[in-house]
Amino acid sequence: MTAAAPAWVAAARDAARRAPAAPRVPLLLGGERVGSVDAQVFDDIGLQRLLDKRWQLLKTEYQGAPAWALAGDDPTAALNALAVALRAAGRCGPWRDEQLAVCAADGRRLATVERGAVRVLGIATRAVHLVGCTPDGSMWVQQRAQTKANNPGMWDTLMGGMVSAADDLDQALARETWEEAGLRLAELEGLAHGGQVDFALPSDEGGGCGYMRERIAWFRATLPAGLRPVNQDGEVARFELLHHARVQARLAEGAFTPEAALVLAAFYGW
Structure with a gap:
């Protein structure tokens, strides 16, 4: 591993921690803060009842400052009604038909919501990445499919994916490793948790x-000689096996996604 961090690492870390591009106010669910919203966008839809009129988005205060509160007896249904309203207004990210957990500050799960709405609502998400190497000192990397909603065609770790509401961290790691690389965790050697990387920055969704708030848990493992990744879900264009020097050159060129770049910086000890 390389001890001295290349020049791009500090800039990448700064880019991963940036203030919102426009003022945001807290989003409350059941009186607890779960995210943040662009005040202007919510002024357009906030005082209208949502869908079947069982839920409302109301202006309120939180710790002495303006906030929005989503009210209703079913938090998951209320959040998903809000996601539908945002989608109808053209203010939602790509719709995935996938639910992600919505948690309180202490980690308690309060509800779930459509993945396409989490960044517009400033809701914190979790993801997993797997750095896969070979016994001879090379690394498997993937090129993302051109059809991906985010960073199409860029390079990524062996596997990177979201933790859905149906998964815990281990389940997400196993599921995503199979879907993206066609590998079972039992086939890998030396599987270990490497650390975490946090992102908080404006999103164009x-x-x-x-506003993207995400914590990535990354893992490392060795693929035995002869074991090759094979994509299963159509989200990977191809895999390449590269020596570490070539991986590091591509990192310097900006060829990797921002998430993968910081995961690999952590892997290399930078």
């Missing part, structure tokens, strides 16, 4: 009104 919803017409530029999003």
